Amino acid sequence: VSRIAPTSASSKRILRADASYASSIAALSIEAWLNTYIKDGISALFANYVLDEFGRARIVKLLNDPREVFLVFRDVGGIVGYIRISVDRSAPVDGCSGIEITSLYVQPHHQRKGLGKLLLEEAMAFCKVQKAESVWLTVNSENLSAIKFYEKTGFRNIGNTLFHIEDQSYRNEILIRNL
Ligand SMILES: CC(C)(COP(=O)(O)OP(=O)(O)OC[C@H]1O[C@@H](n2cnc3c(N)ncnc32)[C@H](O)[C@@H]1OP(=O)(O)O)[C@@H](O)C(=O)NCCC(=O)NCCS
Numbered sequence: 133v134s135r136i137a138p139t140s141a142s143s144k145r146i147l148r149a150d151a152s153y154a155s156s157i158a159a160l161s162i163e164a165w166l167n168t169y170i171k172d173g174i175s176a177l178f179a180n181y182v183l184d185e186f187g188r189a190r191i192v193k194l195l196n197d198p199r200e201v202f203l204v205f206r207d208v209g210g211i212v213g214y215i216r217i218s219v220d221r222s223a224p225v226d227g228c229s230g231i232e233i234t235s236l237y238v239q240p241h242h243q244r245k246g247l248g249k250l251l252l253e254e255a256m257a258f259c260k261v262q263k264a265e266s267v268w269l270t271v272n273s274e275n276l277s278a279i280k281f282y283e284k285t286g287f288r289n290i291g292n293t294l295f296h297i298e299d300q301s302y303r304n305e306i307l308i309r310n311l
């Protein structure tokens with residue numbers, strides 16, 4: 133695991149992950165995703181989605197891809213959150229850079245303690261080093277909690293798009309933050 137330059141005392145606990153973190157990132161993603169989006173029981177559709185999207189094999193593949201960067205926040209026992217940055221990603225609308233914040237997940241037990249913000253700011257510092265002028269992301273339009281978080285951390289809305297899981301589609305907001 134390569135250490136990234138710390139920008140604050142807390143960010144010493146933020147590291148760039150290598151493939152040895154794949155299982156932990158996979159488990160955390162499934163926990164946080166289900167906790168955020170599934171309120172009425174886990175259907176086969178959503179179970180298949182999370183197991184495919186966040187299964188260990190897929191995360192290993194991403195961790196070995198040079199266009200993907202995972203920063204993990206470590207507590208004493210393991211990771212409690214992570215942020216994924218993808219480079220060379222074209223946005224669904226014009227005016228965005230090629231850098232997407234693809235995922236930002238904090239364990240439900242550890243949300244609202246400032247960790248999401250710390251991970252985001254570390255990611256912003258990384259993107260600045262890449263000389264990006266802005267970053268973009270998409271967030272489910274019904275995920276009001278995350279939308280409030282992104283408003284508080286300097287993002288603005290520049291449109292919307294549809295996210296598909298099999299034959300279902302869900303409206304997502306497209307947000308951008310200048311660096
Ligand atoms: C969204 C998420 C990443 C935010 O991380 P977090 O660690 O819970 O948020 P923080 O504690 O760092 O909050 C940072 C700021 O946003 C604000 N904020 C966070 N959640 C909020 C909410 N639900 N409503 C209002 N403000 C909120 C905090 O008050 C804080 O403001 P402050 O700096 O003025 O105190 C985290 O809650 C999460 O993983 N949620 C589930 C997955 C998800 O929705 N991810 C994003 C979509 S990809």
